[in-house]
Amino acid sequence: MRSEKKKEILRFPKATFERLKQYHALLTQLKIEQKQQYILSEEIAEMLRITPEQVRKDFSYLETAGKPKVGYNIAELLAELDELFGTNANDNIIIVGAGHLGSALANYKGFQNIGARVVAIFDKDQEKIGKMVGELMILPLKDIPRVIRRFKVRTAAICVPEESAQQVADLLVAYGIKAIWNFSTRILDVPNDVIVQNEDITRGLLSIKHMLAESEKKNYESSQA
Amino acid sequence: MRSEKKKEILRFPKATFERLKQYHALLTQLKIEQKQQYILSEEIAEMLRITPEQVRKDFSYLETAGKPKVGYNIAELLAELDELFGTNANDNIIIVGAGHLGSALANYKGFQNIGARVVAIFDKDQEKIGKMVGELMILPLKDIPRVIRRFKVRTAAICVPEESAQQVADLLVAYGIKAIWNFSTRILDVPNDVIVQNEDITRGLLSIKHMLAESEKKNYESSQA
DNA sequence: TAGATTGTTAATCGATTAACAATC
């Protein structure tokens, strides 16, 4: 029976899963810094602006246990999260669009921390083809299917302008891509079995605007009181 | 009494607020396309991969009403969301770091849709200073306070490498910045009254990895059945 | 009118917080 390993089957609350990603990022950073071996739920909470209770509750879904008055072993906790997120198993990804954004992505060093590797970058612009972005040569779109097959690519980042995003998505779907990492603001229309992760940055700025408005309202009210 | 305008005081559930941003993006797109004047909750739901009931429930917090069998007036709905998000009131923002990422951000055209404008971009690299990014000249870090004062800047995007992110954050805080839009993966340590919006892209990729693993498990299971 | 779609209330489900025992 497979039910022996309970923890593997246990599903995390969605909200917990989202925070686990943040813990992962934080722990990765702490591991690199090497300043401390243990961390308290209180410290984690302060950095991520949540409550220590929340942190402990989230960790209760994991195997790793903390020690009262000592905290959680950073390396141990990170190892479990790495395992959980499959950051050891490497994923090959491609980038379509070699503008500033695509180039930024191609040069990004942090992918190795989460078990991902950019294997190719494509552009439709003849001028750009053949030029280098970091260690990658910009390839023409027609090479996409070959690269997908060769490197078993399941994920593609779309870094093209708004206007061509849907077109590129259609192309990628036709080539059998399983997940689209969408950096355009365009809402893509693709089959339901294709995963879409929207990285629309304007959302973040809208949050900021909202929080700024909130905090100004608060300041105004307290000045009136 | 201020309680006359109920709707203005009414607070949205946080989850609803998150989705309102998506509706805003979608409606902005539809408005530009000019293909249709009305849209059904069903159509919105399909594009955003949520349920129509959820869409209607969210819209019930707004003033705009839909018509049975006709749907919601796109322009009207967008106008209300624009009002809500304050996308008409313009916000001046600055970018620190003129690498690929900072440049991509500086060139991004979508800011006008959400009432934001990049007024300056900075870099510490002498080589880059004076060069142009789109219509902006790259300025030295020492000009930051002047620009902040001159343009009443409250929000700064950090697009520098991991290693200098904290340093830049400290600088910006000292100069009175109210909100930091953090594009580095570094978890920043800043005073609690400074808003931090983390735009760490690795989170999105972790979600993709997870969803890919899920869907493969599902496929495997159904092939076993 | 009949049927489709909206809008709202109630029921269910899920996430967070509070409380506190266990433990170092």
Add this chain to the structure above:
DNA sequence: TAGATTGTTAATCGATTAACAATC
């Protein structure tokens, strides 16, 4: 040992879903 911190259970709070009346 005393006190601080973890881990878990129960209580509260919030979000989603279901059901259905209202409406075009």
